[in-house]
Amino acid sequence: MAKNVLFEIGLEELPARFIDGAELQLAEKTKNWLEELRINYASIETFSSPRRLTVLIHDIAENQATIEEEAKGPAIKIAQDENGNWTKAAIGFTKGQGKTVDDIYTKEIKGVTYIFVNKVIEGKPTESLLPGFDEIITSIQFAKNMRWGEQTLRYARPIRWIVALYGNQVIPFEIAGVTTGNISYGHRFLGSELTIENPLDYKVQLRKSYVIVDHQEREKMIIDGIKLIEEKNGYQVPIDPELLDEVRNLVEYPTAFLGAYEEEFLTLPEEVLITSMKEHQRYFPVKSGDGKLLPYFVAVRNGDAHAIETVRKGNEKVLRARLSDAQFFFEEDQKNSIEFYINKLSNVVFQEKLGTIRDKVNRVVRLSKEIAEKLATDSNTTVLVARAAELSKFDLMTNMVNEFTELQGVMGEKYARIFGEDEAVAVAIREHYMPTSANGEIPGTLVGSIVSVADKLDTIVGCIGVGLRPTGSQDPYGLRRQAIGVLRILTERKWDISVADLFGIAIELYRNLNLEHFNKETVVDDLRGFIQQRVAFVLKESGIEQDIIQAVTSGEIGVIATILKKASILSAKRNEESFKPVQEALGRVLNLAEKTEEVEVQPQYFETDSEKELFAVYEKVASNYRMLIEKGDLEGAFHELETLTDPIHEFFDHNMVMADDEKLKNNRLALLNRIALVLNSFADLNAIEWKQHF
Structure with a gap:
């Protein structure tokens, strides 16, 4: 008869933020563990509370599943000598599998014959395997760990008891000096010590002792x-x-x-x-x-x-x-002025290599003005942007924000109104921290958006410039989140500013400051890689496939809204059956264009009508393409490229590109290269794994 298994890890109070993740790990690790051990079961339940993590396995099989599998040995030429006798290699192989040479049979794999045996792996009793669950318990990961007493185990909190039951039998093992048993504990003040005799009674017994484990x-x-x-x-x-x-x-x-x-x-x-x-x-x-x-x-x-x-x-x-x-x-x-708090910013270090918060504010003011200029805002908006940037951090020096740090920006808005600042400035002080998470709300005003982008640009470029680029899970200044925030603002506000140009403003500012620790030589390359990764993340979150992400981010990062639109167009095209001829035509051009850097086309060397026709169509397409790109009509621009399909096929049907005549060959390659340059200005189409391959 199938039995039930209960494991309860009793702990000192866990931080609330650790519990859900730990319970999920416990469920997943238990499932994987049982699967690897080939132990069947009906279902798994997990429970948690501040003082316990629990898993209940229903109707577990009494034994591992017995399996039969094929074991591959050495090649026959090694397994047999010239007289057809089994060698030591064959004998050793079969012995290691619990078989004899009489069990050998052969199979051919890729033209080579190998020896094989079938072996049956008998399932062990489940009871004998359950003590291995201690490895599951100790493998649970937490954001922060501790050690206690003389124990070497690092865990979120000290383990105080472990319930481990197979039916009504205790499963014996020990972790950090704690031996398993059937004793659990109810609510710290209202409950009592409990003896768990049946895993199925666990929830009810704990409830009676004032613990709701679900x-x-x-x-x-x-x-x-x-x-x-x-x-x-x-x-x-x-x-x-x-x-x-x-x-x-x-x-x-x-x-x-x-x-x-x-x-x-x-x-x-x-x-x-x-x-x-x-x-x-x-x-x-x-x-x-x-x-x-x-x-x-x-x-x-x-x-x-x-x-x-x-x-x-x-x-x-x-x-x-x-x-x-x-x-x-x-x-x-409210007894002090805004200027009083602004002056105090000089006493607080933002980052040791980047100066004080006042230094940062001064940079944000300059960046905000330049961004406003790029956007061609009116003079009144530019004044408001500069003032909002100047006041963006003043509330950090107030008593209220010192006590309630979560209110940074919020109190700045409140106090700015009280001190008589313009409403747009007050709102921007709060909004410049937005978005506070990758998917958080973005600023709702133009002034707030400009100052938000400027503040984030300063942090990203400054930190990366002094060698603080995020590594692995380490990102103490939140650079990834802030970069995504910049990209989201650019996208949702539809600013016609390329990402490269935007970051270029901050790079130039830092170069002119001549900070001792700022690395002018490597910052551009470091930033390019960092930003490409963030753009790729945004595209992936939008459901874009990895190869298309590579195609639209391989060059300099332009206007983010344009990149997203291009990616969307290519993603839709890749699976259209009707697009197959276009893929084939464009692919042939791109593949041959790689063989030359020549772009100067000599029409006098054309020999066939198809050459002349392709060149004429190309010139018309290139002109229309550029015009449509300038208008922002990306779908129309890509459609223009599609019109090259028939002339390209005609060209390849009637011309040998790699002709013996060097002039003919180079001229034809130059024509293809000219077309390829236009194609690649849309995206690196060769990076895409088309459904119908080129």
């Missing part, structure tokens, strides 16, 4: 508790998915309750209140039916409703103290 069930309990509060009071409680994920991984038995704070704190900016509740206390803010913030919050207790009033008062006291600090900071910050 994270989805905990999440539902939180949502249901919030809904009850909403229905009872007529409130709205917006549920932030990220906050919900974190809270359900902070508790083992969730109970939602309503708390309150003084109405006088509502005079603070709403962002301050919400940040205090969500980021610092893990509370859900409460709003009225029309979306107005109310002086209440919903918190989630790790436990039942016993003495909930005491818990509520304690949470209210903590929030009250934090909001009182915020109120003090808000009032104190």
